Amino acid sequence: MSLVRRIMHQGFMPLFWLALLLSAALGLHQLETLFQWIQPDTRAVIYSRDSFLSLLLNHLSIVGIAALVSIVIGVGAAIAVSRPWGRDFLPLVSQVASIGQTFPPVAVLALSVPLFGFGAVPTMFALILYGLLPIVRNTLVGLRGIDSSVLEAARGVGMSSVQVLLQVELPLAMNVILAGIRTSVTINIATAAIGSTIGASTLGDPVISGLVNGNTAYVLQGAILIGLLAVTVDSLFERLQNSFSVMEDRLIK
Amino acid sequence: MKSTLPVNRVLLVLVLLALASLWGLDYASVQPNRIVPGAGQSLMSALGWPWASVLTLLLVICACTPVRSSRALLYQLMIVVLLILQLPLSLGWFIERHIDPALPYARAGIGAGFWVLLFLLGLMLIEIKQRIRLHAGWSLVIWLLILAVILISVPWLEPLALMREYQTRSQQFAQALRSHLALVGGAVGFSLVSGFILALLLNRYPAARKSCFGVLSFIQTxxxxxxxxxxxxxxxxxxxxxxxxQQLNVRGIGWAPALLALIAYSLLPMVRNTFIALHEVSADVLESARGMGMSPRQVFMQVRLPLALPIIIEGVRITTIQAIGLTAVAALIGAGGFGTFIFQGLGQAAMDLILLGALPIIVLALLADAFFSAAADRFKPGVKG
Known part of the structure; x- marks a missing residue:
């Protein structure tokens, strides 16, 4: 609970962005006059196929579910290959995690269409697959960065290997892991927006529809919401990371 | 803890996966024309039993080579390379067997089994190359061999759906390559120069660092x-x-917004790496260079820059790969490039057109990665030649 309170307390920026995001999602359609000025010759200047709020929630749930799956698989895989019984797979997994990031997210998104058809499923698949890489990589870096004397000491006081993992290794690696999750989520918010070209209903819809119909007002509405969403989530992660490093400092002292 | 199995566990798992997908998924498909969906063909019916059994046998041998024998990795490498080399040939053989030359619209599709095999062979290659100290020359030979086999098999692969899509658009393809490279080159070139200047300024004015990096990473978000x-x-x-x-053809859509956005995204990795590279050359080294009587200019050109170069090139590598992917998205705002094919293909639900856009983007990114990694290694201090 104290963690949440601290985030709320220091977290002015995330709150600010969140408020802006919500008011944009709920109130953009009231700025009709402004958009009429931007797009003078068109009757419909407010995207109305779906409400912005439902697009926002859809976008968030696609990214959120994908992130949860990536975190479970990614952190799990990284833990597995850093145990003695999985160490054979370590070189391959860490190489793949870095080579895989060479593949552009759009290409991964496009290639999941032949596999799964159109809709939210291929989008989710691409997000999970691509989102795994930074999480695996950072978890490996985080676990490897722990001083072996710390682990030695933990085992010395009689901790089981599960206890060492849960009470020493993961907490100490948490900040690096969080940074990986942050990268993964940032990329995925952007990729999910492009997901509307393969039939997922996200905040990319107004942008794509606006580009197809030459309606700059639609494009702008989608772009503003996507941008605000990304910035809000990113600032939340920043706060979260800050509070973890504060905790870590205390842990070490 | 040493592995108790007498064979390489990683390769064993990869081979089992490869066998499962080879025998469980379609290897290729036959399409009577562009519209009708293809009929999938299993490995056996696609290639016939001799080819299928040799393939299976090679995979089994690769998995069962005992790690104790000193040349195990070398044999495994040879088998994996052989398996990669047979990929284009097997498609040619499939076409020979199943596509009637009398039907000009018939096309061959590549099945999931083929793609999964390609992916797993790639993983095996990575695994083996990590455990074997392969001379750089040999890597080059392997790549040239693969390239040669692909080029040799191209004439047979004409009925491949991917090739048919390419042939109807060979000019657009060349145009897409040009505009993709131009956008990436323009963004990377501009951000390299301006990033360098910015990094020098930040080095001199520490007060501006926080806000500058703040703005750049905000854009990146x-x-x-x-x-x-x-x-x-x-x-x-x-x-x-x-x-x-208007004369410069700067409009709301097209190359101008694409290039602007690409440059904005490129600045963060470029400035960050250049700044770190220049900043972290140790003070002792600079001190001793000055002590030897070098002028500030000489210190910069002969000591600081060469020492910083590998990290700067690493920045160029990250930026280039990022720009290649982003340029694909820029096709949505009419900037051209390979993304055009992806989004056209998505619009027409033409899977092979999607491939025609996505594969070159991946190849470009991998080439850029290989090129700049090699360049960074070349300029590492203390390594010559």
């Missing part, structure tokens, strides 16, 4: 689709009011 979208309205406005910009 904004999704590409949003940034492209946000640039359209102001650029259309500027262009509508400036004849000069």
């Amino acid at each position: 904004i999704p590409s689709l949003a940034l492209f979208g946000l640039l359209i309205a102001p650029l259309s406005y500027l262009s509508a009011n400036s004849p000069l910009l």
Whole structure:
């Protein structure tokens, strides 16, 4: 609970962005006059196929579910290959995690269409697959960065290997892991927006529809919401990371 | 803890996966024309039993080579390379067996089994190359061999759906390659120069560091689709009011917003790496260079820059790969490039057209990665030749 309170307390920026995001999602359609000025010759200047709020929630749930799956698989895989019984797979997994990031997210998104058809499923698949890489990589870096004397000491006081993992290794690696999750989520918010070209209903819809119909007002509405969403989530992660490093400092002292 | 199995566990798992997908998934498919969906063919019916059994046998041998024998990795490497080399040939053989040359619209599709095999063979190659100290020359030989086999099999692969899509668009393909490279080159080139200047300024004025990196990483956070979208309205406005910009073909959509956004995204990795590279050359080294009587200019050109170069090149590598991917998205705002094929293909539900866009993008990114990694290694201090 104290963690949440601290985030709320220091977290002015995330709150600010969140408020802006919500008011944009709920109130953009009231700025009709402004958009009429931007797009003078068109009757419909407010995207109305779906409400912005439902697009926002859809976008968030696609990214959120994908992130949860990536975190479970990614952190799990990284833990597995850093145990003695999985160490054979370590070189391959860490190489793949870095080579895989060479593949552009759009290409991964496009290639999941032949596999799964159109809709939210291929989008989710691409997000999970691509989102795994930074999480695996950072978890490996985080676990490897722990001083072996710390682990030695933990085992010395009689901790089981599960206890060492849960009470020493993961907490100490948490900040690096969080940074990986942050990268993964940032990329995925952007990729999910492009997901509307393969039939997922996200905040990319107004942008794509606006580009197809030459309606700059639609494009702008989608772009503003996507941008605000990304910035809000990113600032939340920043706060979260800050509070973890504060905790870590205390842990070490 | 040493592995108790007498064989390489990683390769064993990869081979089992490869066998499962080879025998469980379609290897290729036959399409009577572009519209009708293809009929999948299993490995056995696609290639016939001799080819299928040799393939299976090679995979089994690769998995069962005992790790104790000193040349195990070398044999395994040879088998994996052989398996990769047979990939294009097997498609040629499939076409020979199943596509009737009398039907000009018939096309061959590549099945999931083929793609999974390609992917797993790639993983095996990575695994083996990590455990074997392979001379750089040999890697090159392997790549040239693969390239040669692909080139040799091209004439047979004409009925491949991917090739048919390419042939109807060979000029657009060349155009897409040009505009993709031009956008990436322009963005990377511009951000390299301005990033260098910015990094030098930040080195001199520490007070500006925090806000500069703050702004650049803020931009990096904004999704590409949003940034492209946000640039359209102001650029259309500027262009509508400036004849000069209209002459330069600067409009709300097209190359101008794409290039602007690409540069904005490129600045962070470029400035960060250049700054760190220049900043972290140790003070002792600089001190001793000055002590030897070098002028400030000499210290910079002969000591600081060469020492910083590998990290700067690493920045160029990251930026280039990022720009290659982002340029694909820029096709949505009419900037051209390979993304055009992806989004056209998505619009027409033409899977092979999607491939025609996505594969070159991946190849470009991998080539850029290999090229700049090699360049960074070449300039590492203490390594010559």
